[in-house]
Amino acid sequence: MVYRLTVYDGDQVTYIDATRGDNLLSLLRENGIPIECPCNGNVICGKCKVIATGLVGTLTDQEMAMLTPEEVEKGVRLACMTRIDGNAKVYLLHDGK
Numbered sequence: 001m002v003y004r005l006t007v008y009d010g011d012q013v014t015y016i017d018a019t020r021g022d023n024l025l026s027l028l029r030e031n032g033i034p035i036e037c038p039c040n041g042n043v044i045c046g047k048c049k050v051i052a053t054g055l056v057g058t059l060t061d062q063e064m065a066m067l068t069p070e071e072v073e074k075g076v077r078l079a080c081m082t083r084i085d086g087n088a089k090v091y092l093l094h095d096g097k
């Protein structure tokens, strides 16, 4: 089944087809969405933060260790650790904001 990932980057909105289990960072990169990932998805840099809502995998312990309680409250995720489980929305953060 194909799901829809809606990506918001300021005023720009991009729709991406996704399947269950897709990795969010890979999807964004494959579709030309600009996102910082200097550690290449190795959960070291913490630069791939986005706000993700909808059907995404649960927050992992590795993410919890790299996010502040305020970020967790806002729905911030590490794109490299986020799995797509269905329709979802992603809001890009630039400079962590």
Ligand code: FES
Pocket (backbone or CB within 6 Å): 036, 037, 038, 039, 040, 041, 042, 043, 044, 045, 046, 047, 048, 078, 079, 080, 081
């Ligand atoms: S790409 Fe570095 S933590 Fe996700």
